[in-house]
Amino acid sequence: MKKNILIIGLAGVLGTFIALSSCGPDYETEFSVLSLTIPSESQAAIVFPLAGGEHEIEVETNVALDNWTASSNAGWCKLQKHEGKVTVSADENEDYKQRIAEITIAYGHQSFSINVKQFGLEPVIEVEGLTADGMKIVDSKATSLTIPVNTNLNLDVITVPDTCDWVRFNEPEQPKAKKSQKAEKAENTVKKNLTFTLDQNTDTLVRYCTVTLQSSQNYNCVGTLIIKQQPRGYIVDIDESKKEYQVKATGETITIPFKVNGPADAYTYEVEASAREWITPLPATRGMRDASESFIIQPNTVEEERVGHITFRSTDPIEPNEFTVTVTQEKFIPVPPEGVKNPTATPGAGFIKLKWEMPVNVNFTKMKVIYHDPVTKEDMELEIADNTTNLFIVDNTFKCGGEYEFTIKTYGPTGMETEQPAVVRGTSGESVIKxxxxxxxxxxxxxxxxxxxxxxxxxxxxxxxxxxxxxxxxxxxxxxxxxxxxxxxxxxxxxxxxxxxxxxxxxxxxxxxxxxxxxxxxxxxxxxxxxxxxxxxxxxxxxxxxxxxxxxxxxxxxxxxxxxxxxxxxxxxxxxxxxxxxxxxxxxxxxxxxxxxxxxxxxxx
Missing domain, CATH: 2.60.120.260 (Galactose-binding domain-like)
Incomplete structure (x- = not known):
């Protein structure tokens, strides 16, 4: 009886297995993955001008149009779905302040949010891409910079401080409109790109430049950005003319001059493997580096050539060395110096500003401004111990003093006076203490x-x-x-x-x-x-x-x-x-x- 029960059970299991096997299909099932993506360039914030406009957002999806959503959290920001895109539109903003909305495009857990702004009547200058502390950080090797700005003003006053000589604003060209030219996109009327030319930073210190953005339409609205240029690491540089050397077959020592912006361990050198047998460093000069000292050579006031020597000594206590440089200066030739040209006199409040042009050959060492003071009844001589300036302020002048006459004289190294003094006349503005x-x-x-x-x-x-x-x-x-x-x-x-x-x-x-x-x-x-x-x-x-x-x-x-x-x-x-x-x-x-x-x-x- 037990044997029959076992046979019947095995038969049942086998039958079930056969039945299950006969229910399976004779092909493999394929599954379709549904996805929705917004390309990165379409995820950028949308900015509309006061008058409004339209903007398209690209949508990459294999989901049916009715199964994905596009919504806005503000009534003024209108959306319309299409195959492969969403059209965003806004009517004219009648408010003073700008208004802000958020768009959400989603399918299931795949969701993308995009910010939308529309300018109002309030003037706005918004600089994009800055750090939290208002900086635009650029690499030390950067030679150009483009700054995107959202504004409803004509940015025609871009101020770069005169102390930042490494930053220059590039004035945009204004192309003439063509008859066949299409209307400008709405977002382009508020998005401006400001471009700057930069010098590379060859210093090992970071540097900053604060740029001010304004418009002659409204000077009270001001935008600022700080350009932070990263420091340069240790660099070496060489003139192109020093990169090639023709050496005699008998051999010789060559010295390669170059520049470095760091300490003694700021650079290394390497001779290529195939040349190491015949190009070897000179051990005695391995630690040497470019150095310089500057000397002011004072004017020669005697009619004889003169010679001087400068001796350089090392401070090494064990093996000191030295070398001597010879300086030969030409003799003084006693000729009257040339005078300044075309002087002008401009009145100020208690002063007169004198300006002039320098001669081509500046062979004088100082100047004097000579005049008679009609108020104090004194003859004045004001010395300018400089042969480079072309401007001088004569203080303590008065409108009631009438016309002042100024003579500008130049003097050579021995005090020889020019034979061509310049004369100019002018009046003063009213003097006030403050x-x-x-x-x-x-x-x-x-x-x-x-x-x-x-x-x-x-x-x-x-x-x-x-x-x-x-x-x-x-x-x-x-x-x-x-x-x-x-x-x-x-x-x-x-x-x-x-x-x-x-x-x-x-x-x-x-x-x-x-x-x-x-x-x-x-x-x-x-x-x-x-x-x-x-x-x-x-x-x-x-x-x-x-x-x-x-x-x-x-x-x-x-x-x-x-x-x-x-x-x-x-x-x-x-x-x-x-x-x-x-x-x-x-x-x-x-x-x-x-x-x-x-x-x-x-x-x-």
Missing amino acids: APIALTVDMFSANATEPSEGSLAALVDDNINTYYHTIWSGTSPNKQPHYLQINMSELPLQSLRFEYDGRNNGNGAGDVKRVGIWGSDNGNTWTLMGKETYTLPGSRGQHVEPNENIKAGKPYKYIRFIPEARRDADPIDPSGGNGWWNMAGIYLYKINDHDEAWARKELGI
Whole structure:
């Protein structure tokens, strides 16, 4: 009985197996994967002008049109689905502010979000692609840069500080429209590309340049960006003419001059393997490197050739060595020096600005401006110990003094006077003790402008509700104090004062309490002219005057305003993110010794 049961069970299992096998198909099943993708170029933010327009988003999908979705979270942002694309449209924006929407295109878990903006009547300048602290970081080898900007203004005032000679803005060409030319796409009316030419950074230090974007349609709307160029690593360079050497068959020693921007271990060299038997380094010179010293050769004032020797010695205590250089200077030939050409005289408030052209052959060492002062009744001789300048400011002149006559003479090394003095006549403007100087934003440059608020233009827009702010969102560049630099190359200043308007909102913490005023002739070497202190008012937005004026030992072409203390920080520490200061406006005055009333009294009129 058990045997029969086992046979019946095995038969049942076998039957089930056969039945299951007979139910399977005789082919393989294929599965279709449904997907939806938005190409990366179509995921960029969409920006519409005030008048509105249309924009197409490409959609790559094998999903039926009815099975994927396209939605907007704002009624003004309208969508229409098509095979392979979504059309986005917006009517004219009647609001003052710009409006923002978000589009979502999705199939199941595959979802893409795209931002949409439309400008309103409010002027806007938005710079794309910046870091959180408002910087555009470029490689040290970069020679060009394109910055995309969204704006509803004509960006025709692009300011690169004169201290950033490694950045140059490329003015865009304005092509003439053709009759057959199609209408411009809506998004192209608000997207601008600004292009800049850059010099490669050959230094081992990072460098910064703050660029200001404005429009003559509305100077109060300002965009800024900081171009940060990365430092260069150690590099070696050589002139093309030094790359090939023809060597005698008998052999010789060659010296290869080149340049390097680092220490002794900043470079290596390698002779290719196939040439190492016949090209070997000279051991005695392996550690040598290019070096130089500069010497000023003073004018020869005698009618004889002169010879001098300069000896260079090593300081090695075991095996010192030395070499001697011979300098031969030509004898002095006593001929009268040439004079300056075509002088002009321009009136100012208590001064007269003289300018002239240099001769082709500058064979003089100094100049003098000679004139009679009609107010003090003195004959004046003002010496210019320089043979390169073509500008001089004659201070303490007066309108009531009438016409001044100036003679400009040049002098050779022995004091021989030119036979061709230049003469020019001119009058002065009215003198006041505190003569205001008209400042413009193109005269300004700064090392630490805050990218998110407060531009240099606010300092001269005569609006108490706008303000300039130095950087607080990051550390000070190179941990240096935040300065404002003013180019006064057309009116070098010796006596001056700065006044300012405090910021009208906020808590007043950024009001400047003490400032160092520095001067330079070339924008590189700086001398402290003096310091000003300010007694701060108790309320915001007030005009602040210094407790003292600045009077330096000589006039300077470049002036730096470097705050040392503010209302809530004395001293200001620029090493971190607390080196900032702010103000609503700044005023620069030239200080004269006497005013017009004093001169009239001297003249008895």
